[in-house]
Amino acid sequence: MSRFLLVVPPLTGHVAPLRAVAAELVGRGHDVAWCGPEPTTSELTRAGRVYAAGDALEFAVERRPEGLRGFAALKYLWEQYLVPLADAMVPGVEKAVEAFHPDVVLADQQAFAGALVASRRSLPWVTSASTSTELGDPLGAMPKIAAWVDGLQEGLRARHKVSCGDLRFSPELILAFTTVSLTGPIADVGAVRFVGPALAPAPPVGFSWDRLDGRPLVIATLGTANAALGRRFLSECVDALAGMPDVQGLVVDPTGELLSDEVLVVKRIPQAEVVRKAAAVLCHGGHNTVSETLASGLPLVIAPIRDDQSMLAQQVETAGAGLRLRFDRAKAPDIRRTVTEVLTDPAYAAAAARVRASFAAAGGVVAAADHLESLPH
Missing domain, CATH: 3.40.50.2000 (Glycogen Phosphorylase B;)
Known part of the structure; x- marks a missing residue:
């Protein structure tokens, strides 16, 4: 039996595929716990063991300004969401690792705190790519913007005293919940494994x-x-x-x-x-x-x-x-x-x-x- 700690942002689409994976792991006899901003993580996972990492209200999607497009949207996503989310989550993820003693950290691609803490503690970590956006290197043709993103990541690594690589991509395993039939060819497959969608049962909803x-x-x-x-x-x-x-x-x-x-x-x-x-x-x-x-x-x-x-x-x-x-x-x-x-x-x-x-x-x-x-x- 292995112990898997699933680190997630408070976002429905990012939690949903991991719910199905968690159920499969539990069915195989493994021990699974979750870690993410509360109370949303508990609401989305409907799981018994959730470690708090930050306040979900600070990172609710509804708080994003409307009408952002292009670089303005990317700038907001990184500067006002992903980086602050990582900083806010790291202390909670640290406590979760201390309490749960995972063998593997499975971190959503937008929950950088999982990669930061796992790297600092020399734990194996896996990326959950709930969306294929980053896999195709969308910034490859925009080197200045790519360098800006790298700089933001370097700031995170420095603040949390970690010397790992790109926080979006585990060097060991990236679970991509899609297929090449949809994404098209990926230039550098590396540790990516295309597993297709992981569709978890949704809560019951009345319908006539x-x-x-x-x-x-x-x-x-x-x-x-x-x-x-x-x-x-x-x-x-x-x-x-x-x-x-x-x-x-x-x-x-x-x-x-x-x-x-x-x-x-x-x-x-x-x-x-x-x-x-x-x-x-x-x-x-x-x-x-x-x-x-x-x-x-x-x-x-x-x-x-x-x-x-x-x-x-x-x-x-x-x-x-x-x-x-x-x-x-x-x-x-x-x-x-x-x-x-x-x-x-x-x-x-x-x-x-x-x-x-x-x-x-x-x-x-x-x-x-x-x-x-x-x-x-």
């Missing part, structure tokens, strides 16, 4: 299944963290889908403010189950939603909002499994036209089916657990 009327179902959702920001876009989705009588539109509006006689509008859905009954999904490009959709072999329309979502949208479009829209500019006619294209051109569904096959072949949580068990420690 009898409201689905048998027409091809198109789901529009912007995830859990974009309620206020997404109201305009979701309203356009309602208008777009209302003008498509041959499909049934389902719009997930967490605010409960949108109303429609032609489109089914709900606050929440059991997403994985509903997606399996859909014909296409319209979303923001969150990694979990993209993975769930492609795991069902469905085409996507993606309107990216922030962070890695633009790159994921580009990957989906390059793979031929969907199309992208401008989140801040798309109107109902644009949405209707794009949804119609992915539904009527069989090439999109065929490409989504190819990605689905690659996901199935990659092994998912079983493969991830196998790789973790093979680590020397």
Whole structure:
């Protein structure tokens, strides 16, 4: 039996794949504990053993300024989120290591504190790449920005008296919860192991299944963290889908403010189950939603909002499994036209089916657990 400490940020999409991996490890007889900002880490993991590392309220997604794009968004992400998050989490991760005595630290790619503490204590550490954004070296063509990121990391290493390499990439093992069919070729695979999505069961959500009327179902959702920001876009989705009588539109509006006689509008859905009954999904490009959709072999329309979502949208479009829209500019006619294209051109569904096959072949949580068990420690 081995002891695995999972270090995570307070972000749903980053915790979700590790929940499934944790369950697999526990099922194999290993001991698993979590560490992250509270109370969000406990809420997201629904686990019995969670060590606190920082205050989640200080790092809630809702506190990010709206409308940041390009370098401004990257600058905010690193200077105001990732680096302060690492500094805030290190003391808690230290205490967790002292109390739990892990054999391996499994750290999310945005939870640098896991890499810092593990390196300082000469513990094996593994990177959980819940999104493929960093794997393709997106800053490779921007050396000045790459050097700026390196400088921020060097500051972290100096403050915490660590002399390791890039905090985003374990030299021993990087679990990538995707496949090359979606990301495209990676120049330097190194320690990366593509295991495909690790889809964990979601908490039960009530849903009136009898409201689905048998027409091809198109789901529009912007995830859990974009309620206020997404109201305009979701309203356009309602208008777009209302003008498509041959499909049934389902719009997930967490605010409960949108109303429609032609489109089914709900606050929440059991997403994985509903997606399996859909014909296409319209979303923001969150990694979990993209993975769930492609795991069902469905085409996507993606309107990216922030962070890695633009790159994921580009990957989906390059793979031929969907199309992208401008989140801040798309109107109902644009949405209707794009949804119609992915539904009527069989090439999109065929490409989504190819990605689905690659996901199935990659092994998912079983493969991830196998790789973790093979680590020397």
